[in-house]
Amino acid sequence: MNKANVNKLETRDFISVGIFSLIYAVVAFVVGGIAQMTPVTFPFMPMIVALFTGTVFMLYVARIPKKGALTILGVIAAILLFVTGMFWMMSVFFLIFGIIADFICASGDFRSFRKNLTAYCVMALAPMGAYIPMAVMPEQFDAFMKNKGDFASFEGVIHSIGGTWWILPAMVIGTVVCAIIGGLIGRKLLKKHFEKAGIV
C-alpha cells in the first residue's frame, strides 16, 4: 500500500503473513487430503492443489510485496505439515521452494505477473516431496516379495508400477500447467474483486 518504498517486513506484515500462510496451508491440506484418499487420484495431488492455491498465492504476493514473506510462508507451511506428521521431505521442499520463490518474486519487484507466476509454479511443486518415498519403495517391495520367496524376480513389473522414468517429469509438467491455470484464475479473481475492494 503506501509503504511500498519500505522493503523490510514490519509487524503488520508478519501478521498478514501468519494469516495468509494459514489459509494457504489449510487449502493445500484440505484439497490435498481429499485428493490423496483414493489410489486413483493419489498421484494427482500436487496438480489439484496447484489449481486451488493460486488465488491465495497471488493475493499473498500482492498484499505483502516484500522480500522474506514467501520464505516465511514456506517455513510456516513446513512447520504445520511437520507437526501434523506428514512426510518430512514435503516440509523440506516447502522450505527450499519458498526461498526460491521469494528470490524469483523479488527479482520482479513483486509487480511482474510473469515472475510471480513463475514463483508460484516453483512453490506449487513443493507437495511433490510426498512422492519421494515412492522412488525407494519398489525396491523394498521387491525385497519383501523375495523374502516371501513366492516369486523369483520381477523387477520389470515393479518398475512399470513405480519406477518408470517418465512419471516424475510428467507430474512436474502437469503440476506446472495446473499452477499456471491456478495463477491465472488467481489474477482474474484479484482483478475482479480484491482490487476493486481496495484490499490490494
Next chain:
Amino acid sequence: MKLDPRTKLFILAITSVSIFLNRSITVECIFAGTGLLLLALSGHLKKTIKYTVFFLALLLIQLYVVPLFPVTVGGIVYMFAVYIRKLLPCFMLGSFLIATTSVSKFLAAITKMRLPKGLTIALAVTLRYFPTMGEEWSSIRDAMALRGISASPVGLLMHPVQTMEHVYVPMLVSASKISDEITQAAITRGIEHANERTCMENVAFSVWDLLVILLYIALVAGMIYANRKGVF
C-alpha cells in the same frame, strides 16, 4: 508425565526421518508402539485404539493380502498400504503433540528456540487464527446455502472456478480485515517492544524428557543395527 513441546518436536523429527530409512517391520512396529504408548499414557485412549487398528490392518494387508494378488495389483496395493502405514507413527506423534500441547505452551517453546522474532509472530498468528478460520468457513457456507449455492464436493466438481470464487472472496476479504485488526490490537499491546518478552507459560525440560529422548536414541540405534543385520 508432561513433556516439553521441544521434546515432542524432536521425537517427531527422529521418527519421521528414521521410519523411511528403516527396512525392518519389527523396528517399525516398535516405533509405532512407542507412539501408541505415549498417546495412551496421555489419556487419549480412543485415538490410541483407532491408530492401533489402522496400523494392524495395514500390516496384515501387506503380510497376507498382497501375496494373494497378481504382481501388478499387489504392487499397487503394497505401495499404498505401506506408504500410509509408514506415515502412521508420525501421525500418532503429531496428534500426540497437538492433543497434549496448548497453543501458548507451543509458542513459549518456539520462543525459547530463539527463532527470528518475525517468524515467531507469524507462527503465533497462524496458530491463533485456526479457530477463527473455522468460524469464517461455517458462516460462508451458511451464506452460500442461503443463496442456494452448494459448498459440497459435488458443487465444486460441477463449477470449480465459481465455487472457488464464492469461497475465496469472502474468506480472503475477511482475512485481510482481520489481519488489520489484529495488527492494531497487537501494536497497542506493545508487540513492537524490543526487549525480550516474558511468558506466562513455564516451559522446561524434566526427567521425563530425558528418558523419552534416550528411548528414541536407543530406537534409532536399534534401527541401524536391524538394517545392518537385515532383521525382518
